[in-house]
Amino acid sequence: MNNSERIISFPHIGNYYVAIEFLIKNTLNMKSLTPPPITKKTLELGSKYSPDFVCVPFKYNLGNYIEALEKGANFLVQAGGGCRFGYYGEIQEQILRDLGYKFDFISILNTDDLNPLSVYGVFKSVNPSINFRKFVYYFELTLKMVGVIDKIEKYIRENIGFEVKDGSFEKLQKEFLKDLKKIKNFRELNAVHKKYNILFNEIKTNKPENPIRVGIVGELYTIMEPFSNYFIEKELAKKGMEVTRFITVTYLFRSHPKTKDLIKMAGKYLKYAIGADGTDSVARTKELAEAGYDGIIHVKPFGCTPEVNAMPMLQNISNDYKIPVLYFSFDSQTSETGIKTRLEAFNDMILMKREKEKCKKVI
Incomplete structure (x- = not known):
């Protein structure tokens, strides 16, 4: 050819x-x-x-x-x-x-x-x-484009659950991706980023001072491809939750800590690297627990060995910090109804925990 x-x-x-x-x-x-x-x-x-x-x-x-x-x-x-x-x-x-x-x-x-x-x-x-020079230019421009996508999507994850008008964020996100396809250089990319930063911030939200915060950790593909996790971030947003996840392409290739630093972050819960994203899952779960998050969701493909290895440590963190961790293993037979039912129960657990803590403070 x-x-x-x-x-x-x-x-x-x-x-x-x-x-x-x-x-x-x-x-x-x-x-x-x-x-x-x-x-x-x-x-x-x-x-x-x-x-x-x-x-x-x-x-x-x-x-x-x-x-x-x-x-x-x-x-x-x-x-x-x-x-x-x-x-x-x-x-x-x-x-x-x-x-x-x-x-x-x-x-x-x-x-x-x-x-x-x-x-x-x-x-x-x-x-x-x-051409090498042309390649380097567009390679760097592509990486910056990925960074812009990740920054915009981070803002969406943190705020879409509180939009006043349903569908506002999704509609604007489609327009953003459409405009992103038209850019030709760094100047145009910066302009698109600036434009949509303003537009997304202008979307009306009704976000409480202390929203329910949930972190997502796990295997990279299952986290970043929404269809593979049955649009779990969208389901959490429907329940009025602020969602945090670290795994993005920018994180993986530009800001990912060294393995030794992740092990240090994990503290007593991890002494050795456990492969792929497993070490990251343990370190970030501990970080989220220490930050006072309401819950952690761990996602992985069925049989993913590094993430299976991480699960006992995640459970130890859950026990020590009294933070619920919900585990999902996805395969071709996973039931969407089952996912939604378990998320509903997870949400109820968090609300009950918050109510219990509120009562303790009153007493």
Whole structure:
């Protein structure tokens, strides 16, 4: 295949597809094809052709690939990972070839070192004529775009549960992403960021002085792809909660503490790294507990070993700080009704705990 015939695609993960499309368009000079929004069909397709033992992010990604290939994609990108997911690319490629699909396949970011030189080498293998200076410019611009997405979404998580008019934040977020797709340089990106900072702050909210605060920790894909966690942040917002999570692309590649620092943050609860995001989960749960949060939600794919390893320490923190921790393991058989029922019970538990503490202060 020559470059003009290549149509590149990649798996979904939150709203980061906007930044990925931007980078591909401005560096590889290839047409990009974003898979359709994730639905139950995506998961069904991925589950049908996946080994039973793999985690659910593998199945979502495989479903994304199949839907993209069916729509005309012929070049697939896999981003690897810090756990066994880093070995999944070859398996996904073989499954798709066994199904009869014709495509090129490349794995990138099988490292925590997201720097222009390493990514440029991968991109140059796809398009040998790529200009280094141009690549570095758009690579840095893409990273800044990701940072803007993360900052806006942080504000949304903290305030959407208190909007006066239902749907105000979601409507403006769609407009924000639409405008983000039009930017061409740093100046335009800064202008879009400034514009929507003002607009989001202008949305009327009725936020109490001491809102219920819930932190979310766990495995990165399940946290950042809302469909994979059954839109848990949205469900919490409906109950009038302020939501905090640390895991974002910006956090993972720009501000993530070193492992030794996370172990130090975890204190007596952790002496050694436990892999992938597990160490982070323990350290951040302790941090949230010390900050007086009302509850913690731990999310992971079923069978995710690092997060399974983290759970006993999370339970110890829960016991010591008297903070409830709700555990979710997601797979292709997870019931949406079951998720909502457990969230409802979690909310009731927090409200009862608050009422009990209020009564103690009165006495």
